[in-house]
Amino acid sequence: MSEEKLELGLNLDDYQYDARHWPAQGHGRWIDYNYIQGIDFSWRCPSWQNQGFDAFGIAGKCDIVDHLLRGKLDYASPTLRDVVFRDLLCGSCDVAGKRNLDFEFQMMLESLRVRMVEKGFAPPEHAGVTNCIMDSGNRFGKPQIDRNKWLPKSIKTSASADTIYFAGCRGAFADRAISQSTAKIMAAADAPFRLLENEPCCGHFVFITGQLARAKKIAQENLNLIRKSGAKTVVFSCAECYKTFKVDYPKMLNFPTSELGFDVKHITELADQWLKEGKLKLKNRVDLKITYHDPCNLGRMSEPWLPWAGKRGKWGVYEPPKILRRGVHGIYEPPRNLLRAIKGIELTEMVRHHENAFCCGSDAGVPEAYPDLARWTAAERMREAAHAGVEAVASACPACKSAFSGAGNELKVFDITELMAKAI
Numbered sequence: 001m002s003e004e005k006l007e008l009g010l011n012l013d014d015y016q017y018d019a020r021h022w023p024a025q026g027h028g029r030w031i032d033y034n035y036i037q038g039i040d041f042s043w044r045c046p047s048w049q050n051q052g053f054d055a056f057g058i059a060g061k062c063d064i065v066d067h068l069l070r071g072k073l074d075y076a077s078p079t080l081r082d083v084v085f086r087d088l089l090c091g092s093c094d095v096a097g098k099r100n101l102d103f104e105f106q107m108m109l110e111s112l113r114v115r116m117v118e119k120g121f122a123p124p125e126h127a128g129v130t131n132c133i134m135d136s137g138n139r140f141g142k143p144q145i146d147r148n149k150w151l152p153k154s155i156k157t158s159a160s161a162d163t164i165y166f167a168g169c170r171g172a173f174a175d176r177a178i179s180q181s182t183a184k185i186m187a188a189a190d191a192p193f194r195l196l197e198n199e200p201c202c203g204h205f206v207f208i209t210g211q212l213a214r215a216k217k218i219a220q221e222n223l224n225l226i227r228k229s230g231a232k233t234v235v236f237s238c239a240e241c242y243k244t245f246k247v248d249y250p251k252m253l254n255f256p257t258s259e260l261g262f263d264v265k266h267i268t269e270l271a272d273q274w275l276k277e278g279k280l281k282l283k284n285r286v287d288l289k290i291t292y293h294d295p296c297n298l299g300r301m302s303e304p305w306l307p308w309a310g311k312r313g314k315w316g317v318y319e320p321p322k323i324l325r326r327g328v329h330g331i332y333e334p335p336r337n338l339l340r341a342i343k344g345i346e347l348t349e350m351v352r353h354h355e356n357a358f359c360c361g362s363d364a365g366v367p368e369a370y371p372d373l374a375r376w377t378a379a380e381r382m383r384e385a386a387h388a389g390v391e392a393v394a395s396a397c398p399a400c401k402s403a404f405s406g407a408g409n410e411l412k413v414f415d416i417t418e419l420m421a422k423a424i
């Protein structure tokens with residue numbers, strides 16, 4: 001095996017080392033030990049915790065991949081399909097796998113989905129959103145002509161601005177309060193921006209459900225669109241869109257994030273910078289005891305993409321050395337800085353935070369194909385928030401807000417942009 005040349009992109013065959021050498025102990029189940037405060041909220045894998053069988057966690061999936069690659073297991077099994085897709089692809093086991101062993105579990109799991117789709121074994125429930133995106137240009141199947149109607153007349157865009165705000169399907173159609181609050185923040189900071197005339201879907205759903213050929217086409221088209229626009233910066237309020245542009249397009253098309261040709265920023269990064277520079281002032285009090293939920297796509301999975309090709313030598317050492325995306329350099333402090341800067345807000349951390357945060361349950365085609373898992377995961381995270389003794393939860397992604405809003409909990413749910421807009 002050590003003589004094989006690997007690319008560590010989205011080809012499952014390249015992850016046999018990772019699948020075979022995983023020690024199959026408890027690493028993938030627990031958050032980092034120094035964060036554990038007791039038995040409750042000490043687990044990191046929603047799919048495994050919800051189902052209670054190893055097959056649904058990373059240890060079982062490593063065994064499955066190893067057996068698939070050795071021809072000992074057949075792809076054609078409804079049970080296998082459920083195991084592979086009843087998975088939030090939240091990146092948490094990837095953090096565990098890199099704590100001291102340098103495995104690429106998130107890439108292995110994404111590649112496993114790609115292989116399942118190529119073999120024709122995807123959940124039929126993914127067709128609905130996919131068809132909406134391919135036919136209408138957005139995940140809700142709404143007329144694209146209405147896409148930019150969220151923008152209030154009171155906020156003016158600038159045709160010559162070198163910054164584009166990409167609202168995303170959710171910001172454009174489902175949760176306009178977030179896009180409107182983001183625009184208000186940019187206007188208050190006197191930061192000119194424009195919108196794309198026919199903003200497309202970022203394609204996150206298509207990619208994360210394993211439909212690689214389609215997702216690559218969307219990636220190339222969207223990159224062409226932004227590059228042609230001449231924009232220097234694209235700003236996002238949706239963590240899924242942000243990570244898709246920053247990480248998944250380069251990953252699919254095999255180039256480093258640094259060669260995108262434009263900067264990718266989340267609004268929390270810019271607002272934090274504007275506050276520090278004095279360009280943005282927060283005047284109003286917002287009295288709330290609150291906790292912050294790190295979106296998986298803004299936190300542990302948002303580190304820039306770097307292609308790598310080479311060999312895994314003795315003890316799995318990467319030759320040439322590989323820079324590993326361990327999840328610790330995600331966007332963690334800017335959202336917290338913003339919350340602390342709002343007068344009246346008292347911020348308390350949940351047990352699981354930063355790269356150890358528990359998922360909200362809204363991603364990876366799970367709400368569409370396995371809604372019980374999506375609901376359970378959101379409710380579990382809200383139970384953890386309530387345990388922190390707060391009255392509200394803030395996140396920085398419309399998908400998280402939507403998941404928590406439907407979790408049947410007494411806590412108030414906000415996107416951080418909404419709180420900023422109130423404070424402005």
Ligand code: SF4
Binds near residue numbers: 048093
């Ligand atoms: S990606 Fe998340 S849900 Fe999937 S196996 Fe890993 S920890 Fe569990």
